[in-house]
Each structure stands twice: as structure tokens, then as C-alpha cells.
């Protein structure tokens with residue numbers, strides 16, 4: 272069945288935000304279609320790293336709070352839950368720091384008890400997974416009656432898009448995320464992990480914060496905030512990610528996890544956009560993205576020659592010594608234990624590095640750049 276993806280304009284996080292969310296919900300049949308009075312509703316934003324909302328890395332707290340209030344208005348019992356990236360220890364105290372540093376504590380000041388700090392997990396057996404047989408998932412998320420996925424519209428150096436499906440990877444607790452990078456080293460297999468995790472959690476509704484998005488080398492400190500002024504909503508995260516591809520001018524086949532989903536008949540690639548379809552021109556993709564065909568010689572070179580030499584030409588993480596504060600976050604986030612800290616900065620052992628870009632994603636100083644290895 273072709274799912275609706277509602278796209279509505281939202282100027283910023285103040286003017287008319289509530290009304291814009293209402294329009295999206297109305298396009299989807301209204302919030303009461305999804306949430307019943309008394310339902311325990313998990314709101315799953317993207318809280319990847321310690322970072323202020325102005326950097327457009329996390330789902331903006333005001334966006335999440337607007338949805339939170341709407342659930343209360345119809346008698347639901349909402350709570351906010353996420354597990355941050357692997358560079359941040361998954362403990363009650365660091366979750367509190369996460370809420371403080373991402374602005375959630377301030378915006379939810381009268382409701383801080385609704386910001387989850389329970390770090391318990393539950394192993395879920397997966398019968399017909401694409402690649403996983405079982406996976407650990409945040410227990411409070413599994414205990415909820417209904418999950419609302421609240422992703423941020425972002426690029427990603429590994430999967431190119433960090434959209435609605437990818438946001439549910441935060442359901443995997445803390446540092447357990449890194450082990451899947453180690454076990455499934457190519458992006459095709461890792462995409463299957465993303466699909467399996469999404470299928471286990473099955474959010475019933477996705478509302479995306481695309482008011483200020485992140486372009487360039489997302490999904491964290493090396494990305495660039497970009498005013499895109501949209502909110503998206505859909506029952507189906509796959510349809511939403513397909514619609515985003517259309518909005519930013521990407522072919523869905525270029526997004527590894529969308530390709531995997533379509534190959535496995537989880538989507539037929541169709542969706543139905545309602546509302547508005549603003550053109551988001553010249554959206555900057557990560558420099559790891561080489562798939563787009565255009566007529567310029569560089570792109571042709573990338574498309575035809577790159578696959579042959581990709582082993583040599585793939586971007587590697589590179590520490591910018593002058594920016595490194597030797598905090599050790601990258602050491603914790605590296606699944607291959609390829610990073611050590613010397614007297615000056617972090618050092619990467621390229622013999623061990625699998626180019627998963629977790630360190631690039633987690634470095635709080637944006638001190639890890641990506642550089643092409645030249646022949």
C-alpha cells in the first residue's frame with residue numbers, strides 16, 4: 272500500500288510550529304488515530320551527542336516538547352527516550368547530562384521526570400531478520416504502548432542519509448551499537464542491521480524535524496546547519512526517507528538501507544506526498560558520497576572509475592591535531608580499538624581502521640576530518 276507522507280512548511284521553532292505539526296497530523300488522520308487515552312507513548316528523538324540544538328544535530332527540544340504536549344492533551348502518557356552514540360557512556364548520569372546539554376532539561380523543566388533515565392535493556396529474538404537473529408533493545412521503549420519516532424533530517428557519512436529508519440538505531444543501548452559496525456563491516460550488511468532494528472521497534476508514527484537540517488558531513492559536529500523549514504509525517508519511515516530523497520534530489524538507490532529495503536520487498540518504492548513540496552536545492556551531501564551521476568567529468572570519474580579503485584580512494588578519518596583536546600571519546604567509540612591518545616592528540620592506526628566513521632561522528636570538537644587516501 273502506498274503510504275502518505277505529509278510535508279508541511281514550518282518557519283522556525285517558535286512561529287506557528289504547533290499549527291504546522293497539527294496540519295501534518297491532520298493529513299495523517301489526526302493524532303487520536305494513533306494514540307488512545309491512557310497509552311504510554313515513547314517519543315524517540317535523535318539525541319546523538321552532547322550538543323546544543325543550534326548545531327542541528329539533535330531533534331530540537333521545542334519540536335519534541337510540542338509533540339509531548341499534544342499527547343498529554345489527548346490523555347496519553349508520553350516520555351522521551353533515546354540512547355546516545357557510542358562515545359557517551361550509557362548511564363543515568365550521562366543521560367541527565369545529555370538532556371541538559373541538548374536543551375531538553377530546560378524546555379522540559381516542569382516535566383523532567385518524563386525524560387527517561389532507565390538504562391535497562393531486553394533481548395529480542397528476531398524470527399525473519401535480514402541479518403540479525405537477536406538484538407538488545409532499550410526496555411522502556413519495548414514496554415511502551417506506542418512509539419513515535421522523532422528524527423532529525425540529516426546527512427550521514429556512512430549511510431548518506433540519517434533519516435527516519437536510521438533514527439531507530441538509537442534503540443540499541445549505548446556502546447552495543449559499535450559491535451554491529453565490527454560484525455557487519457560493509458554498508459550493505461550494516462543497512463540490514465538498521466532495517467532489523469527498525470522492524471523490531473516498529474514506531475507507529477514518525478514526525479521529522481526538518482526545520483533546521485544538517486547537510487555536508489553529518490550526522491554530528493562536522494555537518495552544517497541548513498534552514499529547510501519543513502516538517503514531515505508518516506506512518507511509514509521508509510516512505511518518509513524515500514520522500515526526503517525526492518526533496519533533496521537524491522536517487523533512493525543511492526541510500527544503502529533504502530536499496531536493501533526495496534530489494535527485500537519491504538517497500539515497492541512508492542509513496543504519496545501530501546501538503547507542500549518545497550524544493551530544497553543544492554543540499555550538500557557528505558564527501559563520502561560518490562554515487563551521483565551527472566555530466567561533469569569529476570562525477571563521471573567518481574561513478575565509473577571510483578568503484579574499481581574505491582579500496583584505495585575511500586575517505587579515511589584524520590585527526591586535526593590542533594583541534595583535538597585528548598578527551599578520549601573517539602577511543603571509546605571505535606569498534607576496532609584503532610585509536611590511542613599520545614601526548615599531543617588522538618592517533619589512528621589505519622591498519623585496524625574499518626572506516627565506519629564512528630569516531631568522526633562522536634568527536635565533540637569536530638576534530639576528526641575525512642580525507643581521501645591518494646594512490
Ligand code: SF4
Pocket residue numbers: 590594595596597598599600601602612616617633634635636637638639
Ligand atoms: S579526536 Fe581528540 S577531541 Fe576528538 S574525540 Fe578524539 S580525543 Fe576527543
Ligand code: SF4
Pocket residue numbers: 588604605606607608609610619623624625626627628629630631
Ligand atoms: S578509527 Fe576507523 S574503525 Fe575506529 S571509529 Fe574511526 S573510522 Fe571507525
